Amino acid sequence: MRMPETRGKLTEKRPLNDLTWLRVGGPADWLFQPADIDDLAQFLAALDRDVAVFPMGVGSNLIVRDGGLRAVVIRLGRGFNSISIEGNRVVAGAAALDAHVARKAAAAGLDLTFLRTIPGAIGGAVRMNAGCYGTYTADRLVSARAVTREGAVVTLSAADLNYRYRQSDLPEGWVIVEATFEAPEGEPEALEARMAEQLRKRDETQPTKERSAGSTFRNPAGFSSTGREDDVHDLKAWKVIDEAGMRGARRGGAQMSEMHSNFLINTGDASAADLEGLGEEVRKRVFQNSGIELHWEIMRVGETAP
Known part of the structure; x- marks a missing residue:
């Protein structure tokens, strides 16, 4: 397919694994890194309407499946x-x-x-x-x-x-x-001191040195329209994961963190299938144990590998 002219960088069959925090993911059909807003607007205006577009940030809350994305991935830069x-x-x-x-x-x-x-x-x-x-x-x-x-x-x-x-x-x-x-x-x-304290607490309770994507599942109850109620609700995802015996559980190179069981980590050689498969196993075990259905907080996109 002929792609629109751009001033930015347009790369075909670009692997996405190095653009996600979990370091997994197959290739996008195209990766577009626009030069500026005008470049982005002109590219999208000229792009065939049948071509899917997927905006991607720093990949911190994302699993790209091993088969990659049949889309133009747009990643904004400098x-x-x-x-x-x-x-x-x-x-x-x-x-x-x-x-x-x-x-x-x-x-x-x-x-x-x-x-x-x-x-x-x-x-x-x-x-x-x-x-x-x-x-x-x-x-x-x-x-x-x-x-x-x-x-x-x-x-x-x-x-x-x-x-x-x-x-x-x-x-x-x-x-x-x-x-x-x-x-x-x-x-x-005072604002700097507050942020320093937040970082200290985070580093004490979360596996910040590991390859993770933040919280894997939403807390299972207590959502209000803005999410505030969820922050204080007693029923936490990590607790029901623990009760189902899944803290530290592994599949291939994927593991539910020993430090915080609602964090899914790549121990070094996980595939996207390992990570998503382990997450689904956690959901299954939690439901069998407590009748609670966990919902993914990590976005999962793309196709499975052949």
């Missing part, structure tokens, strides 16, 4: 990672890391500390309503800019995205390129 402060508003490109946005905001006396321990980029945070410590993207987002599948540049409000727990109504194939947040004020030193 032209999309700016961070600027305008009064009590923070404007961040979709490729800006959540942690970097939190730190730059804190230095300016603005509180976006909930982003500090989220292992992703702003585009993913906007799309999935990322949150931590009782605050969610929906609570701070003023607006987001996106490029539609037809190549139009549009501005969306939080209401347009219809946020729920880890979900939004962003149409398929649309690419978030920038977000504007409104943040409460705070003393920079």
Whole structure:
């Protein structure tokens, strides 16, 4: 298939394993890294409508299956990672890391500390309503800019995205390129101290040195429309996994972490099939043991290997 002309980088049959935190995944039909918003918009406008488009961030909450993706994967880079402060508003490109946005905001006396321990980029945070410590993207987002599948540049409000727990109504194939947040004020030193404490607690309880994709399954009950109730609900995914005897369980190179049993890790040579298969085994065992159905928090995309 003839692809549109671009100023960015367009690569055919590009393996995706090195672009995900779990280091698994077969090739995408094409990987497109646009030079800027205009390049992205022109590419999407010219791209055959029958070709699927999959926006991909830093791959921190993603399993790409071993057979790869029959799509054009769009990955934003340097032209999309700016961070600027305008009064009590923070404007961040979709490729800006959540942690970097939190730190730059804190230095300016603005509180976006909930982003500090989220292992992703702003585009993913906007799309999935990322949150931590009782605050969610929906609570701070003023607006987001996106490029539609037809190549139009549009501005969306939080209401347009219809946020729920880890979900939004962003149409398929649309690419978030920038977000504007409104943040409460705070003393920079106090905000830095809060973030340092958050990091300390995370590192004490989660396998941050391992290849993981964060929490594997949603907590099984207590969701409110924004997700707040889930943060404090007594029924946790790790607890029902433990009760089903699956802490430390293995399949091939995949393991449920001994440190935190709701973290699925690649011990070194796991395939996507190992990881997803172990996750499904955990779901099965939990349901057999407690009647509770766990739901994946990690996104799984693509085709299984032949």
